Amino acid sequence: MPLRRLSALLGTAVLVLTPALSGCSQGAAGPPGSAPDSPDSSPTGPDSAQQARRHLSEMSLEEKIGQLMVLLPQGTTAEENADLVSTYNPGGLIYFPENLTGPEQIARLSNGLQEAAADSGAGVPLFLGIDQEQGTVARLPVGTHFPDAMAVGATRDTAHAEALAGATAAELTALGVNLDYAPVADVNTDPDNPVIGIRSFGSDPGLVSKMATAEAAAFSEGGVVPVVKHFPGHGDTDVDSHTGLPVIDKPREEWEKEDLPPFRAAVEADVDAIMTAHVLIPALDDSGEPSTLSPDVIGGILRDELGYDGIVTTDALNMEGVRQTHSDGEVAVRAVLAGADQLLMPPDPQAAFDALRTAVREGRISTERLDRSVLRILTAKVERGLFDAEPVGAASAAEAVGTRKHRAAARDLAEDAATLLRNEDGVLPLSEGATVSVTGSGAEEIGAGLEELGYTVTADPAAADAAVVGTTGAEQHSRVAAAEATGTPVVVVAQGSPYGIAGLGSAEGYLATYSAVGASQAAAARVLAGEVSPSGKLPVGIPGTGLGFGDGLSY
Structure with a gap:
């Protein structure tokens, strides 16, 4: 339990001896994860705790199990989800573009879903969540589109992290969304990472810690629950x-040095929620189970140490990384036993619900353990x-999203x-x-920006004084080679991972924007024209190029 919360509840001084993470946890009785099972230790002040306990006391077993589940809504109306809400009384729903x-x-939709929840079971309101990291992962079809996290890291300025999260929170709350599965606290140290990459603030643990906690705080201040991901x-x-x-x-020592710091910082900042990763790190748990199902990782390290x-919360349980050795129902049970409180997107909600109810009735999951999560x-x-x-x-929601102020913040970033x-x-x-x-x-966006600044734009590199080639991945390097073959000086605008520069030939210029959103493409045009002097610094090192963390040229 975070010390500030424990001290506030007990009204007493608390002295804790923090063990070295590579050793055993001191002061935690029982097996990994056992300490949080006590329903008498509340993570908040007395008034909030009393109200939460009152709601808990009025809930049936089935209603409690429902609170552990975050499900996918169907369609685009609350009416289409009335049965889903009344059947499971879920703790939350997560929006996707199809909704x-x-x-x-x-x-x-948000209003209707909350009304349905209020009229069902114990009347517990929903977490209405979304993956709105910004950049590559942004589910909203409306609102302000900010660049990816790696762009934030390149600025080195937490004010940009706060502006992104603050604007995003304002737009989400106007739409009735109260939880965001962001920020990403992963330290991207593998250039070939296929799923994180520019979703990370960078390869330096200190930089990632600073930016992730700044975003989480701004989300929280804006009325949105941040979910820091993906532990460990x-x-x-x-x-x-x-x-x-x-x-x-x-080795565990390397993990502690490279991957742990942002999550340690998130814990020290008392963030509302942390998401697990479906990864296997043998140095942390050699059982062969992914971290989402590991009592050693969740209960032992995250909770106790x-x-x-x-x-x-788990990462989505419909992902293959967590479905390889157990049935969908058993995965849900094992995630709770490992220390998780909420199960995100179980692929078969009924199987998960039935398995959890059976586990509680048979004593595999104790009532105390269930109550602690709820x-x-x-x-x-x-x-x-x-x-x-x-x-x-609802009628005024459109006025709150994509405002001039928010678009200016995205442009500045x-x-x-x-x-x-x-x-x-x-x-x-x-x-x-x-x-x-x-x-x-x-090309269309960058070209339009250059035309506005007085340049003549063509699609033919051979007929130009300079050839600008936009890329988002290594698969587009053939375009760069084709432009180089004309003998025209080539400038690459990399809107994805900056690591791609390692595979390029003799392009004379290389500008990294770390994002393909409109604001980044407009910024690229202004930098190419000299209207803006480039000031970003690499948030990662690029093997084989001599380019290291912190490099970056200017005019």
Whole structure:
């Protein structure tokens, strides 16, 4: 339990001796994860705890189990989900693009779902969540589109992290969304990582810690529950846990140095929720189970050693990384036994519900253990004011998203993130009034920006004074080679991972924006033209290039 919360509850001084993480946990009685089972230790103040306990006392076994589940809604209306809510009384729902069409519809959906929850079971309000990290992972079809986390890392300025999260929180709350599965606290140390990459703030644990906690705090201040992810770290993988189980074979000491710091910082910041990763790190648990199902990782390290007593949610349970050795129902049971409180997107909700109920009835999951998780969830809902929340204004929702202020914040972030990594023969900034060919990813947006600044834009590199080629991945390097073959000086605008520079040939210029959102493409045009001097610094090192963390050129 975080010390500030424990001290506030007990009203006494608390002295804790923090053990070295590579050793055994001191002061935690019983097996890993046993301490949090006590329903008498509350993570909050007396008033909130009392209200949460009152709700808990009025709930049936089935209603308690429902609070552990975060399910996928169907369709775009609350009416389509009435049976889902009344059947399971879920703790939350998670939105995806297929559920969302516009501001008014999203707000009405949120209002209707909360009304259905209030009329069902124990009347517990829903966590309505979404993956709105910004950049690559952004589910909303409306609102402000900020660059990816790696762009934030490139600025080195936590004010940008706070602006991104603050604006996102304002837009989410206007739509009735009260939880965001963000920020990403993974330290991206594998250049070939297929699932994290630019979703990470960078490869430096200190930088990631600083940015992740800044975003989490701004989300929280904006009325949105942040979910820091993916513990114990998904940044050093070359397998996507959506399709397989990544194995991270590194010593525990190396994990503590590289991957742990952002999560330790999140615990010390008392974040509301932390998400687990479907990864296997033998140095932390040699059982062969992914971390999501590991009592050693969740109960032992996160709960006992780090002292975290907030909500632990699993990553999506429909991912292959967690479904390889157990049935879907057994996965749900094992995740709870490992220390998780909420089960995100069980692929078969009925199987998960039935397995959990059987496990409690047979004593495999104790009533105390179940109550502890439900109490965490209820306490967070009380503290966030969900029980007293009024419906959001559906008619006015559109006015709150994509505001001029929010778009300006996205623009400023994108411009400060732009990182110039190569500028041979002074190819940049582009000569005033030059003819520029623009092809590849973002060509239309970058070209339009250059035209507004007085450049003649063509699609033919051979007819241009300079050739700009937009890329989002190594598969587009053939476009770069084709432009180089014309003999025209080439400038690459990398809108994905900056690691791609290692596979390029003789392109004279290389500008990294770390994102393919419109704000980043507009910023690229302004940097190419010299309207903005590049000031971003690499948030990662790039093997084989001589480019290291912190590198970056300017005009």
